[in-house]
Amino acid sequence: MKTEAMVIRQTGGPEVLTRETIEIPEPGPREVLVRIRAVALNHVDIWMRRGLPHVKYDFPHRLGADIAGEIEALGPGARGCTVGQKVLLAPAVSCGVCARCLSGEDNLCPQYRMFGETTQGGYARHIVVPDANILPYPGELPFTQAAALPLVYLTAWQMVVARAQVKPGDTVLVQAVGSGVSTAAIQIAKLHGARVIGTAGSDEKLARAKELGLDEGINYTTADFVAEVKKLTGSKKGVDAVIEHVGGDVFVKSILATRWGGCVVTCGATAGFAPTIDLRHIFFRQVRVLGSTMGSKGDLHRMIPLFSQGKLRPVVDRVLPLWSAAEAHRVLEERKAFGKVVLEVD
Template sequence: MRAIYIDGHGGNEVVHVGERPNPQRHPGEVLIRMQASTLNQVDLYMRNSGAGITHQLPQTMGIEGFGHVAECDAESGFNVGDAVVIHPSISCGQCEFCLRGDDVLCTRVSFVGEHRDGAWSDYLVVPARNVLHAPSYLTDFEAAALAVTHLTAWRMLVTQGQLKAGQTVLIFGIGGGVSVAALQLAKAMGVRVIVTSRHAHKLARAKDMGAELGIHTPHEEVVKSVMAFTHKRGVDLVIENVGEAVWGDAMKSLVRGGRLVTCGATSGDQPPADLRRIFIRQLQILGSTLGNLQEFKDLLAFCEHHHIRPVIDRVYTMHQVHDALDVMSRAEQFGKLALDLQH
């Protein structure tokens, strides 16, 4: 079958489109004919180094995707031809975290496109429990986008951030997939949203989507702008995946007892802790990655109810994957970069 795979680590020279062995389905699994996927930061990470993630080369790339069921067990709950999306976190089902329903914390977790072959291929096999019916109102590419960025944003906002209607959230780096997803979900929850960006055109897009305030970081101070907007109160929640470069502003923008949820560290992972501020103002700092299976089900229901459509910036063919990776590495996109796995 055709697949996009890496045979080493470095730049685009290790990323290839070519033949890979067809996956073999076993009882309890579903074989999916893949149609569409989107790019995520971890795709760049796996290409660049994959450090700390146990994997074997060559390895097919891609964390999530949309497709149609090609083979399944009769009792799986699916039929051949069903339109489906995958939950990319394959858990053991036996550790303490799986037993309490938080399978994303599984001690033996295996992520599609990280620890095992990914979704950028003609076919993919995953356990039936990791397959969900795709929302019927979405395009192939929109459906594919939900499983990583929107699920990550959902856990950050709802589970970790405990965000409620009427509160205020500050989202750093609008334009990236998680940040745009967080904006969409927060607005549907009835939340006031402040966003930041180095790019004026991304702030304009965010305001069109409902953001109440856009902070142009080359020319405006984040903390000063936040405090003016909130009448010196601060925000209830900060959503960030930048890390070191924005950490100080993120901490100082929080209301007393506020929460900061982080899912990345693209600018560095060793920010000053600012412990006095944390304990004096009783702030909560929470880490978050992806989301568990129940959260994915809740997200799909929420999106269907509010008719949320992920923002697709551009669509690339499989043979244009180098171009797509380059655009993501330069953070030029607003929303998601998609891959057409049929072309």
């Protein structure tokens, strides 16, 4: 069938995003056709558009992992869903039959593929997905808010809950509080009883983060966040955990901001992939450095009721039409957003 989409046929700047009519397949066995109503941006969209050396592109390529919409058609044997049902999509697919998938660790499946990265994504009016990717819809949220939920909350949940194992009484440092992952991490850490310190490059972003539960804010353009963290934790103790996705020097200094026996959990490196680390600060102080990518579909099922109950809420900076995807990319690249930039699909 034909549908309209924003695609890239080459890597480069935002201008490579173009509107086209494309062919997509009919839903096959245990697949569903989803009419997309909103798709949220993530930094992976920027990296994919610019070009990643390890990715084999299948042009025309569609970006977009965070998708909300309605089921338009069912393939043979599709389970657990009906035509017209409002849905969120889990943002990645896996084989579903390996030991990792069957153990609830589908994000460690050797065939794990994220929408918009190593498989086609949601910058379109329609997408065909496995029925296993269909998630319950979070209450009465509008599509543009629901689409801001899956990837960043899944990522933050795994970082805060599974990897850092944050518990009541812990102190957590969240880097770059204006990002989607960080706005989610603040709320999840508070939900688990932690005191949360956050960094940002502006007082405005820190003020907005305090509305989400941030206890203390540090403007890294006017203060050394390591020194400030030591002051805020008393006796130069440091924090129990750092939630980090910036990389570069911020990652290096995050290790210094951690208490003896604490941990740094990282899920990205927007400011640099190759920091220079003094390993003595890791082994002598017994700091754990933990990598984290996405999370399990089961975690998403556990989280969605928290949105319906108002215990978590998506943070949307602005909504633009899908056909303004290039403008949306510029907003994200220039770090003008607090929370998510969402594309509405007419």
